[in-house]
Amino acid sequence: MKFSAYMHEWLYGKEGYYTKERTIGKEGDFYTAVSTSMFFGGAIAKRLLSTIESGFLSSSCHVVEIGAHKGYLLADMIQFIYTLKPVLLSSLKFVIVEPFEANQLMQKAYFEEAFGTAITLKHVKNLDELRCEEAFFVANEIFDAFPCELIKEDQMLFVDKESLFFDTMDEKMKAKADEYGIKKGELCLEYEPFAKAMHHCCNRFEFVTFDYGDKEERGDFSLRVYANHQVYPFFTLTSLVEEKLREKNDFNAFFAKSDITYDVNFSHLFHAFEKNGIKIHVYSTQMKALVEFGLTELLELFAENVSQKQYEAEMNKIKILIDPSFMGERFKMACFRKGEV
Template identity: 80%
Template sequence: MKFSAYMQAWLYGEQGYYTKERTIGKEGDFYTAVSTSMFFGGSIAKKLISTIESGFLSPSSFVVEIGAHKGYLLADMIQFIYTLKPELLSTLTFVIVEPFAANQTMQKAYFEEAFGDVITLLHVKSLEELLCKEAFFVANEIFDAFSCELINEDRMLVIENEKVLFDPMDEQTRKKAQEYGITKGELCLGYEPFAEAMNRCCEHFEFVTFDYGDKEARGDFSLRVYASHQVYPFFALTDLVEEKLRETSDFNTFFAQSDITYDVNFSHLFHAFEQSGITVHAYSTQMKALVDFGLIELLELFAKNVSEKQYETELNRIKTLIDPSFMGERFKMACFRKGEVECN
């Protein structure tokens, strides 16, 4: 079995990790920016408002979250829209792309309890089900959860009888690895179909996404497993490394029970979108992006309306988002646009 098929089953199979309700944060396997502070979603909401005020999108656009989990990011955005520009709540249509029925049910219940009939919330199972004229897409840590192949020179990782080994590469994988100059590391074959689906479903959009990774391939393996805030390099869970470097557990122990992820190769992601005629509008660290979106202005507004203790508590959470030694530099923001007119 190709490793990409194995990873797909691990995360999205019948009993896959993301098919069930998962706790993210202190009680879960890992933290995300969404679980860290509501100001992550607030900053993106301010970015959305700025995009509308600039005229690139209209007030009647769709706001679409992909990979919403419980829906907290979109909910935080809605709360801040209500504070900053409440009239937009009656014109925007909010959408969650969610393939799993159990997660849809959980999200609907949460939004019903939080907002009642104040907003319009729709669900689609995939981008293929969505057709809209204008949209603001948002996603947090989705591309690191796309299944990938593991490449080492002219060989690729496969799973046989619950063991891992490197076999000769097939032609499709070989061509894609050569195209991106990857001789060792992860290779995702899902970016191009995703970009094509986004291009087909919407005529005019802005897409803001955050993930960890770098502009270029790192030339080594980054695949790892997160379980109860412990990080396990994938190969340390196999017999492909010398015994003194191995973990006591085998990778099969974590199958579908823990998260498995890797660093995003943003140059590959950019090329995939550009092939579909979508422009890379901006790329920066998470720290710079959130500040550019208006995080500081939101904090100043917050400070005027809460106690000093509440402000200090939230400020400590925000530091995790922007501190270079935590999420600030490790995570990157990419912004794509379709329908942007270039100036000559």
């Protein structure tokens, strides 16, 4: 089978990694910005308020999170909206795009615990089920979890009975690899259908997404496995590298038990959205984006209402988000818009 089909089973199959509750953070396989500090969601909430205040979106728009895990990001946004402009909570409509019923139940339980009946949360399984006039979409680290193909010149990676081999790619794949100038690395064919679905589900929107990667393709493989905060370059788990470079366990030992991911090629992502009539509005590092969204102003407000010890504790978490040696430069923010005059 093609590697993308194998990766789909790894992450989203019947027993896939993302189909069941998993721990993110110190006790899990990896950290995310959401698990690091509530101010990540706070800064995005401030961006939403700015977008509404500018007139691009109205106060009755849908606020939609894609890839929500337990729903912490959307919940953090709601908490900060309550602090900054509580009147909006009676007009905004909150939605999570979640294909798996077990995760939906987990998210509903968390929202009931956090907000009781004050917030109404709607679920849809995919963007095709959502129809709205205007929306603010948000996602954190979703595109690095889209199944991809691994390309090397005119060949692509296949999986056969749990072994790996490169073989000649078909004409469709070759055309896509040529279109994006990829000679060696990951090629995801799911970005365009995703952008198309977003285009059709909403007439006017802003979409803010964070992920790790770069604007240009790197010309090499970045596919890797995260397990208990250890990083394993994927090919070191295979027989496709010389023996001295191999890890003790092969890739099958991690199948569906650990995360598998790769760097996002943002130029490819931009092209996929632009082909569907969606414009790239802003692209920057995570550090720059969070500061421009209003992180500094939120911290000033926070400092006025908590002890110095509480402030310093939160600042230590926020440093992970914005420090260039941690997430600040490695992670990027892309903001897309549809319906802008």
